[in-house]
Amino acid sequence: MAIRNLIFEFRDVPGISNLDVWEKHGGYDGLKKAVAMERQTIVDEVKAAGLRGRGGAGFPTWIKWNGLPKNYDAPHYILCNADEGEPGTFKDRETLLKVPHALVEGMAIASLATYSRVGFIYIRGEYAEPAWQVRKAIDQAYAKGYLGKNILGSGHDFDLYIHMGAGSYECGEESALMSSLMGERGNPRLKFPHAPLPTVAGIWQAPTLINNVESYCAARWIIAHGSAEYAALGTERSKGTKIMSVSGHVAKPGNYEVEMGTPLMELLQAAGGVTNGRLKAVIPGGSSVQIMTAEQCEKINLDYESCSANGTLLGSGGMMAFNDLTDIVLLMRRTSEFYMHESCGKCTPCREGTRWLYKILDRICSGGGRQGDVELLLDVCSQIDGRSYCGLGDAACWPIAGAIKAFRHEFDYWIEHKRSPVGAQCVPPAFETINPALSLTAS
């Protein structure tokens, strides 16, 4: 298992972001195959490969592709989610920067499979440099007939546009992304079963497919190389590879494409191992998922089923490692600050609850923790979880509840001793009203 480069096979080849070099390495062979295939055969290949969406939820890609109208009668659209706002995740950034043609080709294939004539790539505002690379790749693809009118003589037209976001985490949520793309405020919409799926009514109420960057790139590889080769990799329910963004206290942070099912500890070793101490904890799938202790990490494989069996999620693959000098409560304070800041404010549990979580954690970490604060945190989490309008609310409370489950003693230590169990500094309270009588320099 361990490293297996499919999407990143040619990542380090000089000039690979240019069309001529990309073509020399098999670029657009997948599209050439796809134009000779029936629409349904393309979808069936993606199904046989067992590809699941790489944006976080792991939803089977073929079901979405299959859900779009199987004719050209009315306009429908395909979208690429390149918002990549999940803390700890930077895989799409490197993909767009280094192998932009993999995405362009993947979306052209998806357009054939769904009879869509227009596609949009929604790129987060901060990703100016990656967006320029994609711009260049799109222009080159048009010039060579891979995009535009009558692609490779197939009779199929496909235009591809870039839309820049403005750096909002919430705009990575698919319905908020669609609102933002249409020029509306980046708020989410009602979800199925209370509203139609995007494949029925997405942007401008037209059927819309939305997939992550990595999902399109993996689909390209599947069509180019065949579903059997892809499905031979991974585990029973998690096929192929996953790009993991490894960061934190490791010697060699970066993006690693691994075969699904690779032991977490093996990837940690590949990333040079833990620095400045022993392994204390890992967040495997981006900041929204539950933190795991070092002991739990020994049992986790990087696939959907192993992560969920161990009480966490593979998520977006943003794997953050922490050494034993890390203060977990401070880490959660910072995490909750992020979710409070990114809450769009549309629904009460998330708008109010994320602020409460941050306030309580801020109180604890400034030396003002009270008996009962841990129970209060858990109570607030339970009031947000499952009661929010979109997934951001859940994402805000899972890490806190998870950290309390795994590291309850650290929260209790902070509250009892008014200082960090690992010697970290107290933080000045962000909210002045919180226990001003207490010294900030408790030690």
Ligand SMILES: Cc1cc2nc3c(=O)[nH]c(=O)nc-3n(C[C@H](O)[C@H](O)[C@H](O)COP(=O)(O)O)c2cc1C
């Ligand atoms: C708050 C929030 C933020 C999200 N951010 C992203 C993101 O940045 N990129 C992404 O691909 N999916 C993100 N998602 C998941 C998308 O809603 C959607 O499931 C995904 O784009 C579907 O693509 P896939 O099927 O290829 O995974 C987010 C979800 C939530 C709830």
Ligand code: SF4
């Ligand atoms: S859960 Fe948060 S981000 Fe989602 S709609 Fe409610 S307030 Fe907005």
